[in-house]
Amino acid sequence: MSKVLEIERLSKAYGTVAVLRDVSLALAHGQTLALTGESGSGKSTLMHLAAALDTPDQGSIRLSGQEISGLDDAARAALRRDRIGLVFQQFNLIPSLSVAQNIAFQARLGGHHDPARDAMLARRLGLSEMLGRYPEELSGGQQQRVAIARALAHAPMLILADEPTGNLDEATGDAVLDLMLELVGETGAALMMVTHSTRLAARLDRRLHLSRGQLSAPNAV
Amino acid sequence: MIGTALFTLLSHWRRHPGQFAMLVLGLALATALWSGVQAINAQARAAYATAAATLGQDRLDRLQSPDGRPVPLAEYVALRRAGYLVSPVISGELRAGDARLRLLGIDPLTAPPEANTPTLGDAGLDLTGFFTAPGLLLMTQDTATAALPPDLPPIRVTDTIPPGAALADIGTASRLLGQSDPSYLLVAPVQPAHLPLLATATTLQRVAPEQRADPAQLTDSFHLNLTAFGLLAFAVGLFIVHAAIGLAFEQRRATIRTLRALGLPLRSLLTAFGLELAVLGLVSGLAGLILGYAIAAALMPGVAGTLRGLYGADLPGTLSFDPAWAGAALVMTLAGVAIAAAQAMGRTARLPILATARPEAWGQASARLMRGQAMVAVVLLAASGALALWGGALITGFGAVACLFLGAALLLPVTLTALLRLAQRRARGPLGEWLLADTRQQMPGLSLALMALLLALSANIGVSTMVGSFRATFVGWLDQRLVAELYVTAPTPAEAARLHAYLAPRTDAVLPVVWADATLAGRPGAVYGQADHATFRDHWPLIAALPDAWDRLATGDGVLINEQLARFARLSPGDALTIAPGVSLPILGVYSDYGNPQAQAIVTLDRFAAIHPDIAPTRFALRIAPDRAAGLASILRDDFGLPADAVINQTQIKRFSVDVFDQTFQITGALNLLTLGVAGFALLTGLVTLADMRLAQLAPVWALGITRARLARFEWARSLILAGLTFALALPVGLALAWMLLAVINVQAFGWRLPMQVFPIDAARLLGLALIAATLAAALPALRLARISPSRLLKVFAHEA
Amino acid sequence: MKPSLYAALLWLIAGQATAQGFAGLGTEAAGFSIPQSPAIFDFPADHGPHPGYRIEWWYLTASLTGPDGTDYGAQWTLFRSALAPHDAQGWDGSQLWMGHAGLTTPDRHFSAERLARGGIGQAGVTAEPFAAWIDDWAMTSTAPAGADALDALRVTARGDGFAHDLALTTTGPLIFHGQAGYSVKSAQGQASYYYSQPFYSLSGTITLNDGVIPVTGTAWLDREWSSQPLSETQDGWDWVSLQFDDGARLMGFTLRDRAAPSFTAATWIAPDGQSQSYRDGALSMTPLAQSRVAGRDVPTTWRIELPDRALDVTASAINPHSWMDVSVPYWEGPVRVTGTHPGRGYLEMTGYE
Incomplete structure (x- = not known):
């Protein structure tokens, strides 16, 4: 099975603080990976690097075999647009756009807009009744479901989720995660998710623990 | 405790000197603009009060x-x-x-x-x-x-x-x-x-002094321009002060909340806030006064030249310091600060301590507030129209202008929002949609700055349209009225007869002009006798006339009257006018007669002679080839011993008048540009403030795959869209303003109405200037966005370092 | 604001437009004649103008009484100021003339000013027959042949809101101040020619807006000319002419000096016309009370002492607001005198800025 994401010997420092040290991992199509770790262990940084939002100091990141660490701004923006879906804890939706517009936004940016897919996602995520509403009119769980729909609408090959349920209560969080895993499974995309919760992490295929910038196997499963 | 609060509030500025500079500069510029116009006006009026014509010869x-x-x-x-x-x-x-x-x-x-x-x-x-x-x-x-x-x-x-x-x-x-x-x-x-x-x-x-354009009337009209400009500058300044203070509050919202959370009583916080703003207002206001004085001093020679040019209202080209305008300007700034501060403090008092300390656009007006504003605006605009149409006094004319301005400013956010929503529906592509939607959402944060821009642009359009109309009309009128190449006055009727005999073979036409004082419609005025000649028929502008007015005038059975008389006595062609005891003639037409306060009527020479057999013409308009005019003038002075000023050369008068009006243009042009610059600065301030707050809204778009450079271009485009739309709205407001100045205020003040002319090229140039101002205002935030480090954008999502 | 030509001219005519001394009197006298001692007078010629000297005046002050006993004061002055030490006819004349007229009532004060150039007849002075005039203001001799021209005068002037028309007669002699008419003005020796006719009695009318008032009284005429009457550090003077009830008279002045003690001089005139001049220091003039006049403090009550004559009197302004609001403003008005020698007179104070 080909790798969606391959990270090798990745290091990143902000100023004198080394956030990631010599990190390597790989993720195949259809695989889901949970990333756990303390606050400040570098989880978010790893996610940002994988999303081509930030550039590494050393090491390589390949998406479907393509090296992305040396790409320029525009190429990385195109990469994000087309191949990556992002769901972050505070993933601010675009407040000036309606739910429907938010869901379609990234797909339309990349020119792969598929209204049928949007409608399917909205239905599956229970958003059909609120397509005309604006983010500020939604609850936290609803907002996060919109973010998930947006992350999936353009059929990305890699979905990066940073504490997607961090701001939600347990029941809502579980429901959102269920939906997300279900949809990821159906689309065949790979998922890397950062979470604090070992309970949630246990539901994913693989788990890695990040501590002081270095990966290790999780001490508890 | 207040000391600590004050120190904490002030410490914000130490960390953000750029914001501080912008606040002070904003306040100072607003004061400068207003005080500069005031200074010129005060100085000119003071000097004008004692000014007289050159040698008082025409007084x-x-x-x-x-x-x-x-x-x-x-x-x-x-x-x-x-x-x-x-x-x-x-x-x-x-x-x-x-x-x-x-x-x-x-x-x-x-x-x-x-x-x-x-x-x-x-x-x-x-x-x-x-x-x-x-x-x-x-x-x-x-x-x-x-x-x-x-x-x-x-x-x-x-x-x-x-x-x-x-x-x-x-x-x-x-x-x-x-x-x-x-x-x-x-x-x-x-x-x-x-x-x-x-x-x-x-x-x-x-x-007695010759009947001529009364310099007082012309200088008054000029001052009316400046007064109107002062009013507009005041409005623009007030909006800028308001924006600057709102900014000072918003930028420290988080600090204020923290202070409150740490136990600082609201009272102390508000006192500290008030103290700080008072000092800031005073310091910036004084700086603005100095700046305003400099502006006024730089423009003063031009103003002096203009007034002197308008037949010798003699005032010094230098500026003296008058505490009156300085005080007025400072009071304006402090009042603006106080009003804005009261609002900001009200918000501070209502600020929930525990809400997240995330900056949000200040003055984020709810849809309901916007609707309220729109309703007030509509009422104001209706009042403006009513005052303009039925006011009937100078003060109501100014009231109409004030209502127009306030109404237009209040209507701006609602109108812009509606326009943007409309555009959004027709937008293709997600980015266009997003750009328009996002711009619409930014409206509350930028509305004050945009209102200032609207007022500046409207003032610009209105005043330049008025001045332009004034110039074009007046110069055109001079061309029409002063058709003859030379005007000669003989000292006595005998001399006049001799002169006539001498001139007849040497010129193309000798047109006698006679006049006598008369009471017209109960008002002191004059009746003129005028030859029937193409000189008058072809060139005199009639603003209302019966068919064949000139032909009927030539038969002697009718009069032409000037606009002042027509307006004062509510006379129109077809009415009868008594021009001498027992002599009542139908009015055939009305001619424009700018600058002349008196009532005037024109009949034929024969008719005049019948009424005033004792008055023989001593004054002649001479038609002659223009290149021979100067020579003939010299001969008349030498051989006939006519005093130098008894022979008037028409080209000199015209050139002089045009020079004068061009000088007027320079001043209003400079002030216009200045106002626009200040409004542009307000826009810059607004955009810079919003830039920080907007990161949260821009970061997702960036994360979804748009480069920073492209985002920066969008920010710039947004500024251009706003400026363009504001200009589109300013155009009707400015034209309405010009109409009020020309057709309402001028008529109330002077009794004559100037036909309004629209100058599309000027408007196009102004649009260009507005876009340049918007570009400059957006340049700094856009450049910063293009170069922002990804880590700052990432902070928006990160919940860990 | 730039001073207008008009305003600047007013300065010019009062002397030269310089900052030194009152009305520019303390300046150099290039080309002009300088008073010499001993003074030799030649009448009636010396009643006329002396174009070789830079400045000259015919200065009349009169203490008047109305039919109801009200005190009034009247002033008529003609100044001559030369741009160059020669005279010429026509528009080229170098003599500038300035007339001042004043009228004081207990509660009001009027002043007026006229300017003219010499050479065209609009203003001037002739010695034979004696006449001094500017526009329609005139001081004309009505003295019979053989008498001194100044023995009888008719004096008329009018200004905004007032006019006076006075007939003056005297049998008293001219009084010469200082060293027989050579009047020293400072310790450095600046001096003028200075004589007076202090013995006039008069009758006439004054006209105010509310009507014509017949008046009687006494008057005092000063004649003075020089080219540099003040030293550069002298800022102004306080001058009195007093007529005592016993018929004696006193002229006294103090020249205030920035850099030195004040310089005083006085002339005591007995009822019979015998006069005695006093040098610097004999007379003392002490301000007793100030009044706020035209934005400045001016002493309007004075203690005047001449110990040699056992004289110790207080002179109080009849109207403290007797301000001459002219181009070079000064205070000039009638006073009441009480003390060892009661009477009345005139007070003039210049240089109060």
Whole structure:
């Protein structure tokens, strides 16, 4: 099975603080990976690097075999647009756009807009009744479901989720995660998710623990 | 405790000197703009109050010999010895080859204060030199550099002298012209009490100032422009102050919340806030005053030139400091600060302590608030229209302008939002949609800055349209009314007959002009007799007329009246007008007569002669090939001994008038540009403030795959869209303003209406300027966005470092 | 604001437009004659103008009484100021003339000013027959042949809101101040020619807005000419002419000096016309009370002492607001005198800025 994401010997420092040290991992199509770790262990940084939002100091990141660490701004923006879906804890939706517009936004940016897919996602995520509403009119769980729909609408090959349920209560969080895993499974995309919760992490295929910038196997499963 | 609070509030500025500079600069610029206009206005008005025409010649009556010869010196002395306040003038022309110089010799010792003899100015007070041989000649730089006759006394350059003329002591003029008898005597308007009437004491002829455009009317009109401009500048300034203070509050929202959370009482916080703003307002206001003074001082020579040009309202080209305008400007700033601070403090007081300390656009108006604003705006605009149409007084005219401005400003956010929503529906592509939607959401944060821009643009359009209309109309009117190449006045009817006989074969046409004082519709005025000639038929503008008005006038059975009379007496063509006891004629047409306060009516020469058989024409309009006009003028002065000012060359008057209006243009142009610049600065301030807050909204878009450079271009485009839309709204407001100034305020103030002309090229240029201003305002935030480090954008999502 | 030519001229005519001394009197006298001692007078010629000297005046002050006993004061002055030390006819004349007229009532004060150039007849002075005039203001001799021209005068002037027309007669002699008419003005020796006719009695009318008032009274005429009457550090003077009830008279002045003690001089005139001049220091003038006049503090009550004559009097302004609001403003008005020698007189104060 080909790798969606391959990270090798990745290091990143902000100023004198080394956030990631010599990190390597790989993720195949259809695989889901949970990333756990303390606050400040570098989880978010790893996610940002994988999303081509930030550039590494050393090491390589390949998406479907393509090296992305040396790409320029525009190429990385195109990469994000087309191949990556992002769901972050505070993933601010675009407040000036309606739910429907938010869901379609990234797909339309990349020119792969598929209204049928949007409608399917909205239905599956229970958003059909609120397509005309604006983010500020939604609850936290609803907002996060919109973010998930947006992350999936353009059929990305890699979905990066940073504490997607961090701001939600347990029941809502579980429901959102269920939906997300279900949809990821159906689309065949790979998922890397950062979470604090070992309970949630246990539901994913693989788990890695990040501590002081270095990966290790999780001490508890 | 207040000390700690104040220190904490102030410490924000230490960390963000850029924000601080912008706040101070915003306040200072607003003060400067307003105080600058005020300063010019105050100065000009103060000077104008005492100003008089050049030598008071067009204000003061003259005594002159009936035969046009000089007044015997003994006669002058006898009048003085009898107690009459008269002052001698020796005037004449010096010639050598082509070089000509009109010389005016005055006696400053006896000249009435109304004559306002010019200043020696920068030439210094070499009074002994002025009085003792060889004397001094005062003239403008232009005159001094033109060809001059040889062997003149030393020249001192001063800009208070009419072009082509020199002013000297009467002794100097006497020597140079070889004439010791005064050419005429100026009569002080107030003569000592208990003296017999001057007319009984002399056989000299008393001549009232010629009927002509009253300089007071023209200068008043000019000041009205400036007053209107002051009003507009005030409004723009107020919005900017408001925006700057709102900014100072918003930028420290998080600090304020923390202070409150840590236990600082609200009272202390508000006191600290108030103290800080008072000091800031005072310091910035003073800085603005200095700036305003500098602006005014830079523009003053132009203003002085304009007023002086409008027939000699003499005011110094330098600016004196008047506490009145300085105080007014400072009060404006502080009042603006107080109003804005009250709002900001109200928000501070209501600020929930526990809400997340995330910056949000200040003044984020709810849809309901916007609807409320829109309703108030509609009421104001309706009131403005009502005041303009049915007000009937100067004050209601200004009220209409104020309502128009306020209403338009309040309507702006609602209108822009609606326009953006409309555009959004037609937008293709997600980015276009997002751009428009996002712009719409930014409206509350930018609305004050945009209102300032709207007002600046409207003022610009309105004032330049008005001034442009004024200039075009007036110059056109001069062209029309002053058709004849030369105007000659003979001292006596006998002389006039001789002159007529002499001129008839030497010119294309000699058109007599006669007039007599008359009471027209109960108002003092004059009836003119005028020849039926193509000169008048082809060139005189009739603003209302019956068919074949000129033909019917030629039969003698009708009159033309001027606009002032028509408006005052509510007369229109077809009505009858009594022009002399028992003589009532139908009104055939109405002609425009700018600058003349009096009622006027025109009949044919024959009709005039029938009414006033005793009045023979002494004044003639001469048609002659333009290149022969100057030569004939010289011959008339030399051979007929006509006083220099009895022969008027039309081209000189026109050139002079056009110069004057162009100077007016320069000043309003400079002020316009300045206002626009300040409004652009307000926009910059607004955009910079929003830039920080907007990161949260931009970061997702970036994360979804748009480069920073592209985002920056969008930010710039957003600014252009807003400026463009604001301009589109400013256009009707500005034209409405111009209409009010021309058709309401001018009519109420002066009794004549100026036809409005629209200058599309000016408007296009203004749009260009507005877009440049928007580009400049957006440049800094956009550049910063293009170069922002990804980590700052990432912070938006990160919940760990 | 730049001073207008008009305003600047007013300065010029009062002397030269310089900052030194009152009305520029403390300046150099280039080309002009300088008073010499001993003074030799030649009448009636010396009643006329002296164009070789830079400044000269004919200065009349009159203490008047109305039919109801009200005190009034009247002033008529003609100043001559020369731009150059020669005279010429026509517009080239270098003599500038300035007339001041004043009228004081207990509660009002009027002043007026006229300017003219010499050479054309609008203003001037002739010695034979004596006449001084500017416009319609005139001081004309009505003295019979053989008498001094100044023995009888008719004086007329009018201004905004007032006029006066006075007939003056005297049998008293002219009084010569200082060293027989050579009047020293400072310790450095600046001096003028200075004589007076202090013995006039008069009758005439004054006209105010509310009507014509017949008046009687006394008057004092000063004649003075010089080219440099003040030293450069002298800022102004306080001058009195007093007529005591016993018929004696006193002229006294103090020249205030920035750099030195004040310089005083006085002339005591007995009822019979015998006079005695006093040098610097004999007379003392002490301000007792100030009044706020035209924005400045001016002493309007004075203690005047001449110990040699056992004289110790207080002179109080009849109207403290007797301000001459002319181009070079000063205070000039009638006073009441109380103390060892009661009477009345005139006070003039210049240089109060």
